[in-house]
Amino acid sequence: MDEALSAVPPREVCVTRYLVERNAAQHGDRPFLVFPEAPALTWRAAHARIVEMAAGLARLGVKQGEHVLAWLPTGQDCILLMLALNHLGAVYVPVNLAYRGRLLEHAIRLSDARLIVAHADLVPRLHEVALARLAAIVVLGGEAPPPPPLAAHGPEVLASAAPALPPLERPIEPWDTQTVIFTSGTTGPSKAVLSSYCQGWSMMGPEAWPFITGDDRYFMTMPMFHVGGTGLVNCMVARAGSLAVVPSFDTASFWPLVKRTGATVVFLLGAMAGFLWKRPPGPEDRDHKLRLAFMVPLVDDVPGFAARFGVEVRTVFNMTEINNPIVSEPQPQGRGFCGRLRPGSEARLVDGNDCEVPHGAVGEMILRAARPWALNHGYHNDPAATARAWRNGWFHTGDAFRQDAEGNFYYVDRVKDAIRRRGENISSYELEIELLAHPAVREAAAVAVPSEHGEDEVMAVLALVSGAAFDPAELIAFLRSRLAHFMVPRYVRVLPELPKTPTQKAEKHRLRAEGVTSDTWDREAAGIRVRRERIGGA
Numbered sequence: 001m002d003e004a005l006s007a008v009p010p011r012e013v014c015v016t017r018y019l020v021e022r023n024a025a026q027h028g029d030r031p032f033l034v035f036p037e038a039p040a041l042t043w044r045a046a047h048a049r050i051v052e053m054a055a056g057l058a059r060l061g062v063k064q065g066e067h068v069l070a071w072l073p074t075g076q077d078c079i080l081l082m083l084a085l086n087h088l089g090a091v092y093v094p095v096n097l098a099y100r101g102r103l104l105e106h107a108i109r110l111s112d113a114r115l116i117v118a119h120a121d122l123v124p125r126l127h128e129v130a131l132a133r134l135a136a137i138v139v140l141g142g143e144a145p146p147p148p149p150l151a152a153h154g155p156e157v158l159a160s161a162a163p164a165l166p167p168l169e170r171p172i173e174p175w176d177t178q179t180v181i182f183t184s185g186t187t188g189p190s191k192a193v194l195s196s197y198c199q200g201w202s203m204m205g206p207e208a209w210p211f212i213t214g215d216d217r218y219f220m221t222m223p224m225f226h227v228g229g230t231g232l233v234n235c236m237v238a239r240a241g242s243l244a245v246v247p248s249f250d251t252a253s254f255w256p257l258v259k260r261t262g263a264t265v266v267f268l269l270g271a272m273a274g275f276l277w278k279r280p281p282g283p284e285d286r287d288h289k290l291r292l293a294f295m296v297p298l299v300d301d302v303p304g305f306a307a308r309f310g311v312e313v314r315t316v317f318n319m320t321e322i323n324n325p326i327v328s329e330p331q332p333q334g335r336g337f338c339g340r341l342r343p344g345s346e347a348r349l350v351d352g353n354d355c356e357v358p359h360g361a362v363g364e365m366i367l368r369a370a371r372p373w374a375l376n377h378g379y380h381n382d383p384a385a386t387a388r389a390w391r392n393g394w395f396h397t398g399d400a401f402r403q404d405a406e407g408n409f410y411y412v413d414r415v416k417d418a419i420r421r422r423g424e425n426i427s428s429y430e431l432e433i434e435l436l437a438h439p440a441v442r443e444a445a446a447v448a449v450p451s452e453h454g455e456d457e458v459m460a461v462l463a464l465v466s467g468a469a470f471d472p473a474e475l476i477a478f479l480r481s482r483l484a485h486f487m488v489p490r491y492v493r494v495l496p497e498l499p500k501t502p503t504q505k506a507e508k509h510r511l512r513a514e515g516v517t518s519d520t521w522d523r524e525a526a527g528i529r530v531r532r533e534r535i536g537g538a
Helices: 017-027 044-060 076-087 100-109 123-128 199-202 227-237 253-263 274-279 302-308 383-389 428-436 470-479 508-514
Strands: 033-034 067-072 091-095 117-118 136-140 151-153 176-181 192-196 217-219 242-244 265-269 292-296 312-314 338-342 345-350 363-369 396-404 411-416 419-421 424-426 441-450 456-464 491-494
Touching: 017 044, 017 076, 017 227, 033 044, 044 076, 067 076, 067 100, 076 091, 076 227, 100 123, 100 176, 100 192, 117 123, 123 136, 176 199, 176 227, 192 199, 199 227, 217 227, 217 253, 227 242, 227 265, 265 274, 274 302, 274 441, 292 302, 302 312, 312 441, 338 345, 345 396, 383 396, 411 428, 419 441, 419 456, 424 428, 428 441, 428 456, 428 470, 441 508, 470 491
Parallel strands: 033 242, 067 091, 067 117, 091 176, 117 136, 136 151, 217 242, 217 265, 265 292, 292 312, 456 491
Antiparallel strands: 176 192, 338 411, 345 363, 363 396, 396 411, 419 424, 441 456
16 A cells, blocks of 8 residues: 555645645635635635634634634635634534524534634524533624623624734644534434544545646535535645635526636535436536536436536545545446545445445445544544444444445445335435436435334425426336335325425435325325236246
């Protein structure tokens, strides 16, 4: 193995403070943050603002290694706050903008933070929860009175004409914690993932994605409380490239904003690619500079997508806790295809006892890396979850895969999302791919609901293409020729929009909890049977 793949990179190569300083010195006039309706921020100007904010945070008592909560929408303030905290060697701990009540209280308590930087529109929610160790708040984006125990500060505290930055207690090292990002909490309370600078660089640096350069501009479709947002910052900091900063993904404005910002690379997660693919074709499809689209999961017709929009398509497997260990070649195809393991990473597919399964069989993917600190270093304040995830010296992803003889990996499902129906295991992911192949279906989620026979029944929850005619019986007929008989849903429910997290993932736990509702169609009640095909005279 190449020694570089097992060595921790020097701090000057992977720690954001030193990278930002280098970029400002060597590429000061190059744009860093580009906005649709405002002047771009150069690397030199960004560095000056980062130092100014870092000095303000230091005046508030923020120390090296301290956790600070960030509750801000994606934008200049949030990106620069992350880099300002890292400039001090402090830890960026972003909070999901949708959190309130118990979810918000859980994140605050788990973070161990005493300072929060929050947008004024979100501050009223702090009055509803216990504040744990929080003692101070910086309010940006307007005025809003925080709960009385918090010492309140306005944006002026992060500004100074002549910032006095205290010296670091020690150099910031690659193994120091850079971010603490909360998991989505789809299977239980959110966990706080500890990620080092080395992990961030191993995940998004030039070694991981050599096909992205400093000449690229990454279009931000993911929020800054998600690794898809923080990872893009690390990606372009490592290359002295630029970010096209937009508030969120929106199908209608996507291509005009890509053109206006000059973006060249994008990551399309969840339903995003499907939304773009199912829009009527138009002249804007090729009127842009976008050259590369990462897509997870792949649409049914990758060559068609690539040709229509004039882009190269790649796919990956990643999560907050790991480092993009699996990456595809251009224009990948195949249901669930993710690519091959990249050098420096090891993967095994195992059963519930961590025993390896044979090629072609489904097993949970477990991972480890040749480089120390290239994966997460645990869950903050949750030693039991850390021990479960890292048992036997491998990180357990919770994702089920299969691998072919050529070393290609295919995603099957989240282990806890798999459906068990009358003795057969069903991948909700594979079923959703076929549901989305129907021309009237814009979004799809497959979930288990209780069966009167024990185990599960299959429910498909759909959102439709605007104006599309839809008949659930016709959908069943469409699926019969595409699915094993046991995968064909019994129940079909249509909603205007699927409930989704801010990262565009369907909230399956909510759909499972709602179960069979009064507006759910039941094919068995409609008298539609799906019989097992007779094969070989059996």
